[in-house]
Every structure is written in C-alpha cells, then in structure tokens.
Amino acid sequence: MTSINNIQGITPIPGTQSTQVSQSSKTQGFESLLNSALEKTQELKEGTKTGELSEIPALEFDIQTVSDIVTDKTDKLLTSLESYASQLHDTSVFLKDIEPILEGLNTDAASLLEETLSLGEDDQELIDIATSTAITAKTEYLKFQRGDYL
Template structure:
C-alpha cells in the first residue's frame, strides 16, 4: 500500500513541475501570444469587421469541353486549313516548296482528328462521319502532294 501512496505523491510533484514550466517564458509563450492575437482578429471579424485574409475564396468558372466539341473544333480547323491550301495551290505565285509545311500540318491535324473520333460514342455518328471524311480528304491531299501529282 505504501507504493501506491508514493505514486500519488510523484504524480503531484510532476503536475506542479509542468504547471511551473507552462508559466515560464520561452517558445511556448511566443506561441501563446501569437495564438491570442489571431483569436482577437477572428473575434473582431465576427463582430462586423471584415477580415479579407480569412474570407471565402470564390471558385473560378471552368470551361469544360466535351469530346464532341473538341472534335467539332478540330474538324472546323482542318476544313479551314484545307480551304487555305486549295487557294494556295491555285495561286501560281506560290511554289510547292512553300506549300509543303502547310501539308505537313494538315497531315498532323488529320491524324489528331482521327484519334479524337475514337472517343466519340454512337450518338455522335454524324459528327464521326464528317470528321473522318475531312481527315481522309486531308490525308489524301498529303499523299497526292508527296506522290508528285501537282508537279
């Protein structure tokens, strides 16, 4: 029984030492003052003073594109490029060497468009048909140019 009493007296000594340490100045004191200043600012903002650093941050509006809108945009871009290519091909002042970089871009855009059409569902079958025929037209023009049909 005497051992139990010793435990109680040891715990009382430890409690008094921890109380003395918390009252002493040091790093804990600096944290306590910082915490108190933040709490005061929070209480002031609750009383009507608006604190901008603690206010709500509004979310940005996101422009989410669907796969069908991406395919539509790429198809439109490819059709515009094909039209520009046709005008340049018809112009006698522009050499075939000047047209070649445009055809390389047409070929790359057509490949990208074909990859995007694989992501579309059955509901967009008409869009798939238009996109694929546009891409095939661009690839055909690229092959004709590489083969030398326009020499």
C-alpha cells in the same frame, strides 16, 4: 565559459546618446508580446475566429466536351484545306512553299482521327464529317508526296 545569465550589459560609447532601458522593462515587453502571440494562436486553434473567414469563390471553368474538341479540330482542318486549295491554284506560289502546309494538314488529320475515336455512338454524324475531312486531308498529302501536282 561565460554563462548566458551572466552576460554583462553593454557599456555606452562616449559621444553617443545613451538609450538604456532597464533589464526588467525589456523582459516585460518581450513577455507581453510572447503572451499576446500565444493567446492569438490559442484562439485560432479553438476556432473562435474562424467565423471571420469568408468562402473563396471558385473560378468558372470552360470545360469542353469531346464533341466540342472534334468540332473545333474539324473546322480548323477544313479552313486549312481551303487555304491549301487556294494556294494550289495560285500560280505565284511554288510547290516547295506548299509542303509545310501539307505537313500541318497531315498532322492535324491524324490528331482529328484520334479524337474521333473518343466519341460515342450519339455523335455518329460528327464522326462521319470528321472522318471524311481527315481522309480528304490525308489523301491530298499522299497525292502531293506521290508527285501528282508536278
């Protein structure tokens, strides 16, 4: 078995340039690079270069409160109810085309009622408006399913 220390040098191939570097300069080059890297690592561990790092600013987040969420959902549901009412009065729109809109109204109303439960006593007026809007949407859904518009 060949010992790692006894590895023979590479013999040059005839017709190619010979760029032979002495074994001692290879060792010194590697040694100096290794020592340099170790010094930098040691300096970082000691904290000598931490002053160069600057603070990274945090992003500003737009945090919505439960009141804002309920207000947005109520506004969306009122807009959907208005669209539904205009399509219901339009004679060119068939009832089967309105059904997906009503399914969305029913889903949005259930979501709004669920969010309304998270509001505190301070938002009683918002609770009343949101609940009234959700009940109106659910009533329209039930009327449509019952066949009141046939």
